[in-house]
Amino acid sequence: MKIQEFHVGPRFISGKGATTKISELPIQKAYIICDPFMEQSQMVGKVTEVLRNSGATFKIFSKVVPDPTVQVVSESIAEIRDYKPDTVIALGGGSAMDTAKAVIRVYSETEKTESPYLIAIPTTSGSGSENTAFAVISDPVYNEKIALVDDSMVPNLAILDTAFTMTVPPSVTADAGMDVLTHCIEAYVSNKASDFSDACAEKGIRLTWKYLLEAYKNGDNTLAREKMHNASSLAGIAFNNAGLGICHSLSHAIGAFFHVPHGRINAYLLPYVISYNASLEAHGETDVTRRYAEIAEIIGLAKITPTQSVVALISAIKQLSEKMSIPARIEDLGINRSEFESMITKMAQRVMEDACTPTNPRTVTLGQIEKLYRSLR
Structure with missing residues (x-):
């Protein structure tokens, strides 16, 4: 140990x-x-x-x-x-x-x-x-x-x-809240995760899943605002200890070149990153797959096979983003696709140098990052 x-x-x-x-x-x-x-x-x-x-x-x-x-x-x-x-x-x-x-x-x-x-x-x-x-x-x-x-x-x-926080507009509530969820999920599956960071990440996930949509729809709900504030800090404790992963690395690079709100990019990228880290393309189960399956269970999804649980988790995250009008396409983020594709090599190099990349649960190469960027819809 x-x-x-x-x-x-x-x-x-x-x-x-x-x-x-x-x-x-x-x-x-x-x-x-x-x-x-x-x-x-x-x-x-x-x-x-x-x-x-x-x-x-x-x-x-x-x-x-x-x-x-x-x-x-x-x-x-x-x-x-x-x-x-x-x-x-x-x-x-x-x-x-x-x-x-x-x-x-x-x-x-x-x-x-x-x-x-x-x-x-x-x-x-x-x-x-x-x-x-x-x-x-x-x-x-x-x-x-x-x-x-x-x-x-x-x-x-x-x-x-x-x-x-009571007057924060819905769009900012959504972007920030999805940043909280990303922090918790990345900390939970990090290669530096521990029982202590897991406890904070898990509670942060539970609070965010229960209260984010309510805070988005009803900004004057004091309880929802309070719980999201607590979730944000719990997420901070979790990733301050366990680190983050390539969702943040990819997001940092996109944000540097295209200046889209950080939380919004994270929300858009998270399903792609989960799929990559869980090795869904290989149709196999890894320890990382099982960690994501635990998250699916935390948010109340039916307990099935680990791979099926990850697929269900990705779908649930996409549905949450959709309910808060978070874009699901590059163009809808306000990014020109041709310009984006022309910057992929530079962005991928930034990802490899990012401080969040070493704690990603699955090792990445420059070529894999470029492929991941090219797979974005």
């Missing part, structure tokens, strides 16, 4: 209105990282009000963009170097989290200083970035996504305040 480690990550505070607990922390100088919408919609005001009432000063950096760029990270580092906060608060979706984590890592390394206390307040239920050592930064000059992995980037505190 191999020796394994398991990290839970930050301290968690959850529940509607949990942001008020910030007042109990010894914060003197806070630096808030968010996107323009967070500032314009006054969501950031829920945080600054607590800080102001507790006597803390703060500065807001609201230039976060989807697929956060090297340029935005650099600009924030320049500000934080001058401001010297004792606390950094990341408020938003995965982009805000990734920006904050990259900023803290580079700032602390270049300045040879202790990292500021990092608080993550996710406003979507998807990335799980509030409790992971992962961050993905884009370099638009080279059409590249850079995956950073470092334990120093794990937030000190994650606040799961459902109040921030």
Whole structure:
């Protein structure tokens, strides 16, 4: 038996209105990282009000963009170097989290200083970035996504305040929720999976399967929003320990060149990746096939042969995506097929270099990745 480690990550505070607990922390100088919408919609005001009432000063950096760029990270580092906060608060979706984590890592390394206390307040239920050592930064000059992995980037505190998720639009709820499901499934079948990561992944799958569609249809359902927020963090704990797989590697490469929402690409790719990893084309059963069959059982599908269970799982995932109007064709993702096919070799090379590829349960070659890309409808 191999020796394994398991990290839970930050301290968690959850529940509607949990942001008020910030007042109990010894914060003197806070630096808030968010996107323009967070500032314009006054969501950031829920945080600054607590800080102001507790006597803390703060500065807001609201230039976060989807697929956060090297340029935005650099600009924030320049500000934080001058401001010297004792606390950094990341408020938003995965982009805000990734920006904050990259900023803290580079700032602390270049300045040879202790990292500021990092608080993550996710406003979507998807990335799980509030409790992971992962961050993905884009370099638009080279059409590249850079995956950073470092334990120093794990937030000190994650606040799961459902109040921030109640107004998330259905399309974002769907994209983010399918990202959660992908995180859980990839962590569960990862070659680094353990009993500990399995427990988090399995619970995340159960919660997502039960509550995602309800959160999509009825955004004001507090229970569904709360459960999806919890599922997102459980997924983060799972993949922070077990790693991910080629669904994310393939998605990172597509996103770098075609700029489609990450969760949406994952939802589109997941059935193809499951089929590949389970070796369905070989008409045989492997340990990986049986792991996917366990997932089928977790979501309540009838227990049949492992191969039949995997086929049923793929069908169920496609049906869930369809119910949330997630595209099932390359063109419907807004991608020109000719342009896509012309980039397959470059994207496949990126996949082979991606940090998520080594923990995929089935070994891949460059040729297999190219073939997988070409099989996409």
